[in-house]
Amino acid sequence: MTFKTRKLVSFPDLNPANTLFGGTLLAWIDEEVAIYSMCKLNSNHVVTKYMSEINFRNPAFLGDIIEIGTEILALGNTSITLKCEVRIKDSNVVVITIDKIVFIHVDKNGRPKPHNMTMETLAVID
Numbered sequence: 001m002t003f004k005t006r007k008l009v010s011f012p013d014l015n016p017a018n019t020l021f022g023g024t025l026l027a028w029i030d031e032e033v034a035i036y037s038m039c040k041l042n043s044n045h046v047v048t049k050y051m052s053e054i055n056f057r058n059p060a061f062l063g064d065i066i067e068i069g070t071e072i073l074a075l076g077n078t079s080i081t082l083k084c085e086v087r088i089k090d091s092n093v094v095v096i097t098i099d100k101i102v103f104i105h106v107d108k109n110g111r112p113k114p115h116n117m118t119m120e121t122l123a124v125i126d
Helices: 022-041 119-124
Strands: 002-008 046-051 054-056 065-075 079-088 094-105
Touching (some): 022 046, 022 079, 022 094, 065 119
Antiparallel strands (some): 079 094
16 A cells, blocks of 8 residues: 555544544545546546445544555556555554545546556556
């Protein structure tokens, strides 16, 4: 799993229980996994198609630095499927896992379009 993005949990990110708000974390994940997909597919034209069950495992607190990790699971003709894990940087405590996130490569009209990538070509793109 590749951990490329870090975020600092700040006051605006907290819920009434004073832990990281789940909606904020999901927005961060969607953005990070989309950017990761864009870089791998060499195209900014991807959209979120699907997220599997979201497992909130542990809270993150004010001042925690979290890391968002992604890993490619599969590659379709127009899609890329990944998994995601978010952990607290200092302790490696897992905050959330998402087993499957699918992004679709689309054309200018938002319709699925082949990305012409293979797992071999993705392996050399960082």
